[in-house]
Amino acid sequence: MAENRPHRNTVAGRTPSGHRRPTPAAALTRSPELVDAACRGVDPELFFPERRTTGDRGEQMAAHDAKSICRTCPARTPCLVVSIARGEWEGIWGGHTPGERRALVRDAVALRHDVRATVQALEHGTRFPPRPGDFLAVVHELTILGWGSERIGHVLGLDPDTVVRARARAGAAAAVLAAMGPGYRSEPAAA
Ligand code: SF4
Numbered sequence: 476m477a478e479n480r481p482h483r484n485t486v487a488g489r490t491p492s493g494h495r496r497p498t499p500a501a502a503l504t505r506s507p508e509l510v511d512a513a514c515r516g517v518d519p520e521l522f523f524p525e526r527r528t529t530g531d532r533g534e535q536m537a538a539h540d541a542k543s544i545c546r547t548c549p550a551r552t553p554c555l556v557v558s559i560a561r562g563e564w565e566g567i568w569g570g571h572t573p574g575e576r577r578a579l580v581r582d583a584v585a586l587r588h589d590v591r592a593t594v595q596a597l598e599h600g601t602r603f604p605p606r607p608g609d610f611l612a613v614v615h616e617l618t619i620l621g622w623g624s625e626r627i628g629h630v631l632g633l634d635p636d637t638v639v640r641a642r643a644r645a646g647a648a649a650a651v652l653a654a655m656g657p658g659y660r661s662e663p664a665a666a
Contacts, residue, residue: 498522499554499568513548514541523566538572545570555579556654582648583655588612594620597630604631614638615645 498514499522514522524538545551545567555569559580564573571579590612596603597617605613610631617627624638631638 499558499563499566511548512550512554513544517544522568524572538567541567542570552650552654556651559651560655579648579651582611582644583652585609585611586615586645586648586652590616602630611641611645611648614641615649618642618645 498512498517498519521544522541524541545554548554548570551569553569555571555576557563558568558571559576564576566573568576585608588609590605590609593603593605593609593613594616597613598620613631614627624635624642627633628635628638633641
């Protein structure tokens with residue numbers, strides 16, 4: 476686990492108004508999955524980089540240390556899911572910045588698009604370019620059918636690297652949807 480590190484312009488573990496700020500793990504429920512959370516005992520300020528930096532690049536650099544801790548955490552998935560379910564749009568949760576969590580939610584919503592007609596047409600060899608908003612769901616459905624990246628790229632007119640990245644995005648969004656359960660009805664969060 477990373478050592479505690481105080482940061483400029485803040486008192487470690489305190490909000491600007493002086494209140495104790497919990498780490499994401501401590502803010503979560505007492506779920507058994509979160510007992511071994513890697514951020515327990517770590518300076519909470521580490522997980523709220525947006526409050527001590529400006530600009531996307533500064534935030535990404537400040538997020539690096541927190542993300543390093545999250546990568547070792549056995550509670551990474553439940554932490555991410557709980558943060559989305561609770562609408563936590565500040566801080567690093569489950570190894571994701573707020574912007575990355577919003578992107579994940581948008582992808583999860585896109586996966587719910589009904590793309591059966593497009594997929595059936597592609598299965599029957601018909602070139603049927605998906606609408607831009609359906610792209611991720613089509614890639615996901617073809618992946619489930621066992622299509623490889625090259626084959627998907629061929630029918631959609633994409634290079635395989637683009638398909639590989641889309642498959643990774645779709646897989647992460649599908650995992651979040653699966654963990655949320657069938658009742659999850661979130662709309663895409665504002666950018
Ligand atoms: S994933 Fe990161 S923020 Fe979440 S409980 Fe683990 S270490 Fe803490």
